[in-house]
Amino acid sequence: xxxIRLLSCLLLLALCFSSGSVxxxxxAAEKNKYESTSIMRGPATKREIAxxxxxxxxxxxxxxxxxxxxxxxVKATFFLVGYRIEKYPDIARRIVREGHAVGNHSYNHPNFLxxxxxxxxxxxxxxxxxxxxxxxxxxxxxxxxxxxxxxxQMEWLAxxxxxVVAWDVDSLDWKGLExxxxxxxxxxxxxxxxxxxxxxxxxxxxxxxxxxxxxxxxIDDLRxxxxxxxxxxxxxxxx
Numbered sequence: 001x002x003x004i005r006l007l008s009c010l011l012l013l014a015l016c017f018s019s020g021s022v023x024x025x026x027x028a029a030e031k032n033k034y035e036s037t038s039i040m041r042g043p044a045t046k047r048e049i050a051x052x053x054x055x056x057x058x059x060x061x062x063x064x065x066x067x068x069x070x071x072x073x074v075k076a077t078f079f080l081v082g083y084r085i086e087k088y089p090d091i092a093r094r095i096v097r098e099g100h101a102v103g104n105h106s107y108n109h110p111n112f113l114x115x116x117x118x119x120x121x122x123x124x125x126x127x128x129x130x131x132x133x134x135x136x137x138x139x140x141x142x143x144x145x146x147x148x149x150x151x152x153q154m155e156w157l158a159x160x161x162x163x164v165v166a167w168d169v170d171s172l173d174w175k176g177l178e179x180x181x182x183x184x185x186x187x188x189x190x191x192x193x194x195x196x197x198x199x200x201x202x203x204x205x206x207x208x209x210x211x212x213x214x215x216x217x218x219i220d221d222l223r224x225x226x227x228x229x230x231x232x233x234x235x236x237x238x239x
Contacts, residue, residue, distance in 0.1 A: 082107035
């Protein structure tokens with residue numbers, strides 16, 4: 001039983017390994033083992049929602065999302081990809097300058113499950129240094145691409161005192177959905193403590209216009225329902 005898929009661990013409280021399923025006692029033991037290392041949502045005791053954006057920065061959609069967040073006076077969490085920081089340094093600096101929180105989303109967005117330990121660790125440390133150049137310190141939070149991470153990789157991150165941040169609400173915006181579809185994937189599914197997955201960067205030919213056009217509606221609707229929009233770090237009370 002070699003690999004954990006992070007979302008299975010967090011959402012189903014079960015570990016899906018390459019050799020099969022895990023019995024309930026083993027599942028409980030693994031959950032407890034990584035309870036302080038991985039989270040999919042914040043506490044349900046406060047009416048707070050964390051909007052998160054993966055694959056930042058890019059030069060098309062990230063600036064538009066930043067414009068909306070600035071106009072609405074919302075602080076969000078951006079999970080940065082290392083090579084994109086190098087490619088769009090001014091936009092990365094803008095994210096930090098405007099008060100948003102950042103996390104590590106790898107250097108070039110690989111599937112961690114296919115990587116040797118040394119290569120995985122380099123993905124994290126290389127991006128750490130790029131983020132350190134923006135903020136003055138390495139980020140506390142990490143989001144694995146595709147939500148995939150192995151047992152050994154989780155152990156290494158735990159030893160580095162990192163928190164692996166998943167999500168409990170997925171906008172599915174990477175599919176190029178229309179604004180109405182993006183909003184309908186978010187708004188009916190949030191609850192106090194929800195962490196919402198969206199994207200602010202995409203590859204060639206990708207279209208996040210739905211996210212851009214849905215974002216004002218999402219923000220306004222959540223506020224009407226009495227939710228406070230916070231960063232992941234503020235929600236969890238971590239640096």
